[in-house]
Amino acid sequence: MLPEGSVRADGVWKRFKADPIRRTFRDQSKAIAGRVTGKGGRGHRWALRDINIDVPPGASVGLIGANGSGKSTMLKILTRVMYPTAGTVTVMGRVGALIEVRAGIHPELTGRENVYLYGSLMGLSRAQVAERFDDIVGFAELDAAIDRQVKFYSSGMQMRLGFGVAAFLEPHVLLVDEVLAVGDAAFQQRCLDRMRHVLAQGTTLVLVSHDLAAVEATCERGIWLDKGVIRAMGPVREVIGEYRRSVEAQLDHELHASGALRVTSAVADGVDGGPPASQRPLDVTIALEATERISGRLYLGVSEGTATPIFVVSYWLELEPGTHEVRCHLGDLPLPAGRYFVYAGVIDRVDDHDVVPWHPITHVDLFGPGLDPTPVAVVRLAPVLVSSGWELDRT
Amino acid sequence: MEAFVAGPDAASRVIPNEPPAGSYFKPKLHLISSVREVWRARVLVRTLAERDVRVRYKQTVLGFAWAILMPLVLMVVFTVFVKRFAKVDAGNQDVPYAVFAYLGLLPWGFFSTTFAAGGLSLVANTALLNKVYCPREIFPMASMGVASVDLSIGGVVLAFLFAVTGTVPHWQGLVWLIPELFVMLAFSLGITLLVAASVVYLRDIRQTIPLFLQFGLFATPVAYSLNGITGPQRDLYALVNPLVATIDGLRQSLLFGHHVQVSTFVFGLVGALTYLLVGYAVFKKLEPGIADVA
Numbered sequence: 001m002l003p004e005g006s007v008r009a010d011g012v013w014k015r016f017k018a019d020p021i022r023r024t025f026r027d028q029s030k031a032i033a034g035r036v037t038g039k040g041g042r043g044h045r046w047a048l049r050d051i052n053i054d055v056p057p058g059a060s061v062g063l064i065g066a067n068g069s070g071k072s073t074m075l076k077i078l079t080r081v082m083y084p085t086a087g088t089v090t091v092m093g094r095v096g097a098l099i100e101v102r103a104g105i106h107p108e109l110t111g112r113e114n115v116y117l118y119g120s121l122m123g124l125s126r127a128q129v130a131e132r133f134d135d136i137v138g139f140a141e142l143d144a145a146i147d148r149q150v151k152f153y154s155s156g157m158q159m160r161l162g163f164g165v166a167a168f169l170e171p172h173v174l175l176v177d178e179v180l181a182v183g184d185a186a187f188q189q190r191c192l193d194r195m196r197h198v199l200a201q202g203t204t205l206v207l208v209s210h211d212l213a214a215v216e217a218t219c220e221r222g223i224w225l226d227k228g229v230i231r232a233m234g235p236v237r238e239v240i241g242e243y244r245r246s247v248e249a250q251l252d253h254e255l256h257a258s259g260a261l262r263v264t265s266a267v268a269d270g271v272d273g274g275p276p277a278s279q280r281p282l283d284v285t286i287a288l289e290a291t292e293r294i295s296g297r298l299y300l301g302v303s304e305g306t307a308t309p310i311f312v313v314s315y316w317l318e319l320e321p322g323t324h325e326v327r328c329h330l331g332d333l334p335l336p337a338g339r340y341f342v343y344a345g346v347i348d349r350v351d352d353h354d355v356v357p358w359h360p361i362t363h364v365d366l367f368g369p370g371l372d373p374t375p376v377a378v379v380r381l382a383p384v385l386v387s388s389g390w391e392l393d394r395t
Numbered sequence: 396m397e398a399f400v401a402g403p404d405a406a407s408r409v410i411p412n413e414p415p416a417g418s419y420f421k422p423k424l425h426l427i428s429s430v431r432e433v434w435r436a437r438v439l440v441r442t443l444a445e446r447d448v449r450v451r452y453k454q455t456v457l458g459f460a461w462a463i464l465m466p467l468v469l470m471v472v473f474t475v476f477v478k479r480f481a482k483v484d485a486g487n488q489d490v491p492y493a494v495f496a497y498l499g500l501l502p503w504g505f506f507s508t509t510f511a512a513g514g515l516s517l518v519a520n521t522a523l524l525n526k527v528y529c530p531r532e533i534f535p536m537a538s539m540g541v542a543s544v545d546l547s548i549g550g551v552v553l554a555f556l557f558a559v560t561g562t563v564p565h566w567q568g569l570v571w572l573i574p575e576l577f578v579m580l581a582f583s584l585g586i587t588l589l590v591a592a593s594v595v596y597l598r599d600i601r602q603t604i605p606l607f608l609q610f611g612l613f614a615t616p617v618a619y620s621l622n623g624i625t626g627p628q629r630d631l632y633a634l635v636n637p638l639v640a641t642i643d644g645l646r647q648s649l650l651f652g653h654h655v656q657v658s659t660f661v662f663g664l665v666g667a668l669t670y671l672l673v674g675y676a677v678f679k680k681l682e683p684g685i686a687d688v689a
Contacts, residue, residue, distance in 0.1 A: 011414065011415070011418050013414040013418075016687065017687075029597070049410050049414075050410045050411070050414065076525070076686065079526070079527070079528050080528035081524065081525055081526060081527065081528050081686045082686045082687065083420055083422075083683035083684070083686075084420055085414070085419065085420060086414035086415075086418040086419045086420055087414065087418050087420070088418075095528065097526060097527060097528075099525070099526045106446060106450075106522075106523075108449075108450040108453055109446055109449065109450065113446065113449065116442060117442050117443070117446055118527075120438045120439045120441075120442040121439060121523070121527045121529055122527075123435075123436075125438065126438070149453070229410055
């Protein structure tokens with residue numbers, strides 16, 4: 001028997017019907033007959049394949065991956081809304097699910113009636129819901145509107161109600177799917193705060209989101225789903241890093257440096273042939289080949305994997321046809337240990353067009369200290385390492 | 396925390412094309428455990444039924460008066476058209492036809508409300524079905540809760556009718572009331588479960604529901620009495636349509652003061668329980684795939 005708040009999936013597979021072809025009465029009845037007798041039809045595709053996860057109580061896990069990778073299907077299986085085609089799923093305790101925005105919100109009922117309805121769906125008694133009722137109304141900022149029919153709510157109000165109900169009814173396991181995508185910045189921040197609070201109370205959190213920063217800020221573990229298969233699982237930073245790298249690698253193939261100027265090779269080294277290290281200088285050597293006279297600005301940036309760099313430096317180039325080597329000496333890098341990507345691009349000043357499109361040219365693994373941990377639900381914009389000294393005096 | 400770390404070997408493991416043969420999910424029919432699960436979710440059935448009752452009369456002027464009006468209108472229609480014009484009577488008994496018809500209309504109304512709303516309850520509640528887990532049979536059951544509210548209101552109207560027409564209900568009727576209503580409940584729930592789950596897969600059934608209800612109104616002794624049918628035929632009738640046992644039993648005992656025909660009741664009971672078991676089994680069998688197609 002697992003403790004309350006555990007989430008476990010053993011060898012979970014999920015199959016969906018392939019393409020909805022024309023379905024006549026005969027096809028339908030055949031399909032039903034097949035289902036009843038347990039002999040499934042032939043046309044199908046696997047949405048999830050052999051998923052094994054084991055989340056202990058109180059842990060927070062982020063599910064990331066491209067669209068159609070099976071994240072939402074996995075979450076639906078965890079809520080027991082969907083049954084897995086094969087394998088077993090165990091979720092212990094009360095489950096609060098926030099799948100799409102308005103989980104379980106009924107438009108014809110008032111906000112108050114919805115709170116009670118959702119409470120009983122989660123297995124709470126009326127008295128238990130009544131205890132938390134004021135908190136929910138306060139969080140959702142509904143006040144008098146709580147006795148209005150939900151269909152007359154604005155979409156923001158509906159979402160606040162949905163989130164408030166799911167997060168305040170103190171589930172043992174909270175499953176959240178893409179809710180932070182909607183709502184204004186202030187509300188998103190309050191949702192993150194509330195999730196942190198819920199986590200502090202020992203609730204297990206499974207969060208599905210495309211917002212990698214939010215996942216990184218809220219979850220300690222990450223699971224990367226790719227075409228229904230777990231590609232990576234572990235500490236959230238590593239998993240997100242791997243995911244970003246794969247996305248970049250994919251984009252890389254699509255980029256073709258063509259035209260008058262191209263980068264033939266790029267190397268990033270530490271000073272004096274030593275390994276690249278954080279808070280030490282870095283030398284980037286770029287070999288260029290020009291087929292005509294070029295004048296433009298060379299931009300060079302370092303990123304965690306995406307095309308969004310942490311910083312950018314630039315240099316004015318005047319090149320004759322032929323091969324050239326550009327060496328860039330970066331001063332002490334304020335970056336923690338990890339893998340970084342060096343991006344480069346050349347922009348023609350005359351008509352502002354890309355001579356060389358912005359693309360990754362090489363990567364570098366920095367050695368050295370890591371970052372201090374951030375509190376849960378505090379989102380850091382870029383990994384900048386700043387040395388700090390501390391003093392504590394009694395005054 | 397350690398158990399969670401499956402990182403390195405998760406990536407390197409080779410995943411087969413199909414899950415191992417033994418691991419396929421098979422829906423199992425555990426009668427006792429599913430009944431227990433429904434019992435645990437009884438608050439939910441109540442909440443859902445309450446919701447449906449409220450939603451039904453929201454933004455209406457007459458509100459709950461509609462629950463009284465519908466059977467009353469049917470009763471008047473029956474009294475005028477069936478009794479006056481078609482000369483159908485209350486089975487040679489010296490009782491007001493209005494009360495006679497109303498005793499048939501109440502169980503029929505219960506059944507048709509449960510069936511019409513409950514049969515579509517899964518399709519109508521896909522928003523909930525796809526987001527929150529609960530035993531799915533509570534949706535048809537909640538529809539039955541709504542029908543029960545109507546039935547209770549109808550019961551008050553019935554008492555009123557008894558008083559107005561000066562008819563005295565017989566005491567045996569009260570003894571038989573519970574078993575007769577049980578037959579009605581079991582039959583209504585069984586058929587509704589069967590239809591509710593099937594409709595999700597085969598939406599054509601939805602179109603047949605009004606047709607089935609019209610047919611049922613004639614195939615059930617609502618407007619007419621059972622006097623013309625006797626012996627094994629009558630028992631068979633009750634077996635196929637257990638509402639026969641309920642309606643006839645209520646009239647015999649409550650209105651006429653006769654003894655209830657035990658064989659008709661037993662056949663009705665057996666029929667109703669069979670409908671319930673078959674309906675529940677089919678429902679449970681179809682339940683796992685509902686979220687995939689709903």
